[in-house]
Amino acid sequence: MGDKLLINGGRKLFGEIRVEGAKNGILPILAGVVLCDGEIELENCVDILDVRCMREILKLLNISTFDFGSTLYINTKNIKNEKITHDLTQKVRASIFLMGALLGRFRKVSIAFPGGCKIGARPIDIHLKGLKTLGVKIVERHGYIYCNASDIKSGEVVLDFPSVGATESLMMCACLVKGKTKLFGVAKEPEIVCLQDFLNKMGAKISGAGTDCIEIVGVKKLHGGRFKVIPDRIVAGTYLLAVATCGGDVTVKGALAKHNEALVSFLKQTACKIDVFSDRIRLKADKRLLSIDKIQTLPYPFFPTDLQPQMMVLQSVSEGSSAIQENIFESRFALVPELNKMGANIVVKDRTAFVKGVEKLYGADVSASDLRAGAGLVIAGMKAEGYTTISNVQYVDRGYEEIEKKFSSLGADIKRKKD
Numbered sequence: 001m002g003d004k005l006l007i008n009g010g011r012k013l014f015g016e017i018r019v020e021g022a023k024n025g026i027l028p029i030l031a032g033v034v035l036c037d038g039e040i041e042l043e044n045c046v047d048i049l050d051v052r053c054m055r056e057i058l059k060l061l062n063i064s065t066f067d068f069g070s071t072l073y074i075n076t077k078n079i080k081n082e083k084i085t086h087d088l089t090q091k092v093r094a095s096i097f098l099m100g101a102l103l104g105r106f107r108k109v110s111i112a113f114p115g116g117c118k119i120g121a122r123p124i125d126i127h128l129k130g131l132k133t134l135g136v137k138i139v140e141r142h143g144y145i146y147c148n149a150s151d152i153k154s155g156e157v158v159l160d161f162p163s164v165g166a167t168e169s170l171m172m173c174a175c176l177v178k179g180k181t182k183l184f185g186v187a188k189e190p191e192i193v194c195l196q197d198f199l200n201k202m203g204a205k206i207s208g209a210g211t212d213c214i215e216i217v218g219v220k221k222l223h224g225g226r227f228k229v230i231p232d233r234i235v236a237g238t239y240l241l242a243v244a245t246c247g248g249d250v251t252v253k254g255a256l257a258k259h260n261e262a263l264v265s266f267l268k269q270t271a272c273k274i275d276v277f278s279d280r281i282r283l284k285a286d287k288r289l290l291s292i293d294k295i296q297t298l299p300y301p302f303f304p305t306d307l308q309p310q311m312m313v314l315q316s317v318s319e320g321s322s323a324i325q326e327n328i329f330e331s332r333f334a335l336v337p338e339l340n341k342m343g344a345n346i347v348v349k350d351r352t353a354f355v356k357g358v359e360k361l362y363g364a365d366v367s368a369s370d371l372r373a374g375a376g377l378v379i380a381g382m383k384a385e386g387y388t389t390i391s392n393v394q395y396v397d398r399g400y401e402e403i404e405k406k407f408s409s410l411g412a413d414i415k416r417k418k419d
């Protein structure tokens with residue numbers, strides 16, 4: 001059944017909170033370690049379910065990991081190439097990053113199709129097409145992908161869409177391929193720059209991350225080393241949207257405005273008070289905020305799909321109405337029926353949710369359908385009058401470390417009921 005969160009809503013949030021390392025920065029790096037020979041120290045790591053699942057896969061590959069505080073120690077000296085089975089890939093979508101990384105290292109990989117949050121069809125055709133362009137032979141059979149890269153060659157790949165995962169997979173695959181590989185039309189997320197910085201620190205020669213074109217000059221091998229992961233811009237955004245929704249005055253330490261420009265600019269339109277510093281963001285909301293007319297999700301640097309459900313909760317209690325268009329994942333409005341149960345007024349038509357702000361939300365029994373919808377429900381529960389019970393908290397645990405403790409430290413009344 002999974003754990004539940006019990007929230008007694010209606011309290012404002014006050015104080016300071018620190019953001020940990022980015023989930024979407026750590027996960028591709030945990031695939032990237034298979035390219036390295038030696039010991040790696042990953043600082044600013046976070047203990048979330050997705051990271052634990054990736055560590056389980058690394059164990060299968062005979063890579064040892066142990067954590068001490070927020071540092072993860074990884075040793076790849078005894079690495080071996082193993083078939084990555086369906087039971088493991090279903091637990092974490094990021095398992096697909098291992099396809100490119102293992103191909104780079106061993107030129108051969110067998111891996112089951114990935115699982116992950118059910119927020120859309122989530123095909124991997126762009127990953128496969130890119131690998132094929134570099135000469136990788138791929139056979140798909142009974143839910144498994146079998147790749148052989150014995151004839152792999154550097155070259156040029158144009159992505160049909162700036163997929164984050166495909167960009168990262170191809171970057172990793174090309175690291176140890178002789179010659180120069182150029183990737184065009186790539187994703188520009190800060191986590192891609194983070195992966196480039198990690199790989200370069202371990203000896204790779206990659207440039208261009210953060211722009212439309214990434215260039216990789218193949219090297220013979222990567223070594224170990226120490227690396228610090230960037231702060232999680234989505235967790236930072238979740239905290240900011242929680243304060244904007246519930247009211248209060250909170251400083252989010254470690255939040256980088258340069259990674260969250262679209263969010264900060266939207267929040268400035270709501271009449272909350274937002275102060276941006278080099279290493280933190282402070283948000284103060286002492287009255288009902290104003291709706292934002294139109295919001296649409298798009299690849300970075302535009303507004304992220306991973307903050308759309310949390311933003312929807314803010315819009316659901318703001319003054320006015322808002323049209324929220326989801327352009328990245330087709331099934332990312334699963335939160336809507338749950339929010340409407342709590343008193344929100346939201347109608348979905350195709351890819352747009354029309355949100356009419358209501359004065360109040362009311363506590364209800366609701367269920368998280370995926371990671372970010374779950375985070376949205378936590379915010380809604382903290383805002384609502386009365387008691388809210390959220391089930392399927394395992395989805396929230398994929399990307400937030402002890403979310404109930406984090407929000408309790410800001411004054412929320414939120415408890416976990418273990419299954």
Ligand code: UD1
Binds near residue numbers: 161
């Ligand atoms: C990553 C993030 C996720 C975020 C998403 C979009 C990680 C671990 N996860 O997911 O949190 O929500 O970026 O910012 O970093 N697509 C295809 N074919 C492909 C690949 C993708 O059609 O081969 C489509 C997807 O279905 C989706 C869109 O492209 O509609 C974006 O997907 P992508 O950028 O690949 O997301 P992920 O890497 O899965």
